[in-house]
Amino acid sequence: MSKKLHIVSLGCTKNLVDTEVMLGRLKDFEMTDESGEADVIIVNTCGFIDAAKQESLNTIFNLDAGRKSESVLVMAGCLSERYKEELSRELKEVDIFTGVGDYDKIDELLAAKQSRFTPEVYLIDGAERVVTGSSYHAYVKLSEGCNQVCSFCAIPSFKGKLHSRDLESIAREVESLVTKGFYDFSFVSQDSSSYLRDQNISDGLIHLIKRVELIEGVKSARILYLYPSTTTLKLIKTIGDSSVFHNYFDMPIQHINDDMLRIMKRGFGKAKTLELLNAMKALPNAFIRTSFIVGHPQESDAMFEEMAEFAESFGFDRLNVFGYSDEEGTSAHEMEDKIPSKIINARAKKLGKIATKIEVESLAQLVGTEISLVIDGESDEHEFLLSARTLNWAPDVDGEIYVNDREIEEELTFGKIYRARITELSGTRPLATITGNA
Structure with missing residues (x-):
């Protein structure tokens, strides 16, 4: 009789890919939606901001409260990696801890009932995944880590510098997925437009696009999470010329005020942002998604109003709104002039209403087409x-x-x-x- 597995993947799509790698290593288990009957429970956690950290911990506590005796509870992923010493010492509910480097060794950790934190991020290279949630679409991870120094982001502190996958490794994975019936792909990483820059290749995404276009059976593709300082007009044109990649641009700009972008250490200003966004917007059937952070330390009312006016007027198709999360290990955490939570919430609420408005306006353009x-x-x-x-x-x-x-x-x-x-x-x-x- 096979053992039963219950697995929860929290956070971003990169986490989902890692969860699918674990599923590939645990194919002998019978999957169950009922955590109370599972022999093994795995939570792939997110440790990006306060809300994600709390969701991860609440998930662990809830699953522990309802699990059967002799079951094994595993905490994996970013939160486990970021706070490995504290959690390993204080979180007695968890049987096995592992971070972001051992997804393809999860079967070994379970067999040995052993915690492990390999000091390198895990990059897929030939690992077999069990793709979840779709019979035709799959996410493909380009890299891990990040070379950016954004004031508000803690990810480089626990995932390290940019570490790109080999281009042919990605091509082999896509080719393998095509043989299994997948034809639609989303390419993801923390900073996709920096792909291969750690290997001294400045046009890595362009090489990726050209290589994927050669793979028979790929009908549809898009790139998620472009970064303004590493996105070029040449890249935008390459996407626009592609017969496979959609004119889909997910570029989180986080703000539009020049002073705020400098404080955020984003490495670019308003003029460069507008140049890129307008080049994207000029392409046929362009779809533009972005994200803004409200309430970053030193954000004045005038700075916020400039951002809100821009968000409402530019013509984005989708907009994510995040309230600033004060993360230890970031330069923003050490800044003075912190914005009170009441003001952050009010700004997030106002920008959230704008996000809904522009989504409806974008969708209305589809009517009759x-x-x-x-x-x-x-x-x-x-x-x-x-x-x-x-x-x-x-x-x-x-x-x-x-x-x-x-x-x-x-x-x-x-x-x-x-x-x-x-x-x-x-x-x-x-x-x-x-x-x-x-």
Whole structure:
């Protein structure tokens, strides 16, 4: 009788890839959604900001409270790595601790019931993954670590400097995934536009795009998390010229005020940001997502209002809003003129309303148009609605489209691309009619 495994992946999509590597090493286990019946419980934690750290700890405590005797609780990932000494000493609920370097050794750690923190980040190189959540889309990790020195970010302190994967390693992984039926890919890292700069190659993403375009069976791709100081006009043009990569730009600019960008140690200013954003916006069917941080130390009312006005007027398609999190080990943590939480929350609320407004405006432009979309499955909203997305959107974060009608007689297939007409907007959900095969 096989042992049962319950696994929880928190945080970013890079964490998800690492979780899928662990699943690949534990294929002999039977997966269960019921943590109380699991023999092994693994939580791949996030340690980026306070809210993520608290979610990780709460998950550990809740799973421990409901687990059966003799089960093994494993804490892996960024939070475990960042606070390994403190957590290993104080968190008695956990049986095995491991960080960000041993995902492909999880089976060995379980067999030995041993904690381990390898002093290097883990990069996939031939490891077999069990891709979750989709039959056609997969995330592909480009690198780990980061060479940026942003004032608010603690990631380099526990993941180290940029460490890029070999280009052919990535190509082999994509080729392998294609043979398993995957055709849509999101390439991710902390700073994707710096890919291969640690190997003295300045145009690493351009090389990646050209290499992926050679792989037969890749129909759709996008790059997540560009960084303004390492994104070039040449890269934007290469994406625009690609027959495989969408004109999809996820570039978290964090602010627009020049003084605030300097305080944040972002390495660029407003003029460079606008140059890049306008070049992206000029491309056909461009989709632009960004993120802003409100309440960073020394952010004045005027600085915030400049950011809010820009966010509302530029024409972003999606916008993430983060309240500043005061993280130890960062230069911002040592700064004076901290912003009270009450003001941070008020600014986040105002910018959040703008984020909703611009999303609705972006979605409204789809009404009456015909697009290509892929059906993911049944909708959670209603049994007669199907959940879909256009391939120009990233999975999970950019929303979903509800398919409520069709003009073709054949049964619709999950994971297949169709042509569809957007008929109306219901809140932040476009309604679509399938009009034919893509």
